[in-house]
Amino acid sequence: MNIFLAFLIGGLFGFALDRVRASNPNYIITMLKLENLYLMKAILFAIGFASTLMFAGQMLGLVAVGHMSVKASYFGVVLGGVILGVGWAISGYCPGTGIAAAASGRVDAMIFILGGLLGAFVYMLVFDQLMDSTVMNSLFGGKVTLGTIPGSKYEGIFTIRGDILGIVLGFVFMFVAYKLPEKILKRR
Amino acid sequence: MEKLNWLKSGIILGSVFFLAVLLVKPIGVSTQFVILDAIIGDKINPELITKTGDGKIQSTNSYLNKSGAKYAKSAIQPLNYDFIFVIALAIGAFISSQLRNGVEQSEKFSPKVWNDKFGKFANKRLLVTFVSGFVVLFGARLAGGCTSGHMMSGLMQTSISAYLFTIGTFVAAIPTAMIVYNKSTNQKTRRVK
Numbered sequence: 001m002n003i004f005l006a007f008l009i010g011g012l013f014g015f016a017l018d019r020v021r022a023s024n025p026n027y028i029i030t031m032l033k034l035e036n037l038y039l040m041k042a043i044l045f046a047i048g049f050a051s052t053l054m055f056a057g058q059m060l061g062l063v064a065v066g067h068m069s070v071k072a073s074y075f076g077v078v079l080g081g082v083i084l085g086v087g088w089a090i091s092g093y094c095p096g097t098g099i100a101a102a103a104s105g106r107v108d109a110m111i112f113i114l115g116g117l118l119g120a121f122v123y124m125l126v127f128d129q130l131m132d133s134t135v136m137n138s139l140f141g142g143k144v145t146l147g148t149i150p151g152s153k154y155e156g157i158f159t160i161r162g163d164i165l166g167i168v169l170g171f172v173f174m175f176v177a178y179k180l181p182e183k184i185l186k187r188r
Numbered sequence: 189m190e191k192l193n194w195l196k197s198g199i200i201l202g203s204v205f206f207l208a209v210l211l212v213k214p215i216g217v218s219t220q221f222v223i224l225d226a227i228i229g230d231k232i233n234p235e236l237i238t239k240t241g242d243g244k245i246q247s248t249n250s251y252l253n254k255s256g257a258k259y260a261k262s263a264i265q266p267l268n269y270d271f272i273f274v275i276a277l278a279i280g281a282f283i284s285s286q287l288r289n290g291v292e293q294s295e296k297f298s299p300k301v302w303n304d305k306f307g308k309f310a311n312k313r314l315l316v317t318f319v320s321g322f323v324v325l326f327g328a329r330l331a332g333g334c335t336s337g338h339m340m341s342g343l344m345q346t347s348i349s350a351y352l353f354t355i356g357t358f359v360a361a362i363p364t365a366m367i368v369y370n371k372s373t374n375q376k377t378r379r380v381k
Binding site: 096 | 213229301302314319324
């Protein structure tokens with residue numbers, strides 16, 4: 001059953017990444033240059049849409065709160081984000097979209113995956129040294145959410161109801177997506 | 189095939205994020221690079237992941253061994269949800285790309301934004317994407333997730349880590365893209381229609 005769901009959801013995700021052109025590096029790079037924000041609008045809307053449905057579903061008892069999986073906050077999250085951001089901007093690929101792009105026949109994305117496998121391998125080798133360094137220092141108490149979500153094992157940094165806050169933020173994301181201009185900087 | 193507008197694209201992508209958390213758990217990708225490394229590593233050096241007498245799985249690598257050796261376990265049992273998810277991701281993207289007749293020939297080795305700036309030097313592009321892949325996955329592992337797990341799944345769950353990751357990523361990515369793909373120093377100027 002779990003394997004069937006993996007095929008279903010993974011397949012739909014890959015299909016969607018290709019269909020919405022997130023696996024096309026031209027769209028990622030022009031987005032990061034703030035020239036064409038089509039993809040930014042789509043992604044912001046997707047996050048808001050999914051957030052609203054998930055938290056509303058939780059409040060109605062239709063979505064299991066236990067399905068949430070919140071990651072830890074530590075200094076390496078920011079630093080890793082910065083490192084990833086540089087490679088993402090240069091290549092136009094991140095791990096998920098790189099795999100989708102390779103599957104769609106992009107040779108540079110196949111090479112990106114090979115580089116990725118090496119990068120992950122080197123991380124395995126230096127993990128011990130990193131564990132002893134300050135980059136693993138916890139921030140904000142580790143696995144935390146903005147508000148306090150009823151029934152969740154994760155703590156909120158604010159005491160306000162996390163599910164209601166999630167719905168409000170979901171609408172904020174969708175509203176920003178709607179308001180954001182598709183083109184900010186004109187192409188010279 | 190019709191090009192979707194941002195709203196339709198957002199609804200499609202958002203529906204998949206929601207479906208994932210409704211049925212199983214939020215989407216994530218980058219961990220599977222480690223799992224594939226571990227599968228390959230264990231083929232080359234069978235000592236990497238071993239079973240002890242009482243059936244416990246352990247690894248000589250401390251990263252694979254962390255959190256009760258969960259990565260080592262996934263690597264010797266690749267038919268698990270997360271690994272199949274990523275295989276299916278590739279299949280789904282392949283099917284979608286075939287429905288729109290695949291990637292154009294001119295885009296196969298390097299995208300247009302690259303060609304406009306650096307010319308059509310496929311080798312240079314391939315070298316750069318190899319290094320970028322290295323950098324991206326190293327960063328993703330350090331952060332404990334990538335654009336899928338940290339950014340999309342994290343922001344929808346109002347996770348603090350997602351905001352930290354997203355700020356770090358965009359603070360680096362926007363200036364990098366602007367500098368690397370700066371139009372005023374184009375090698376080859378093309379007229380834009």
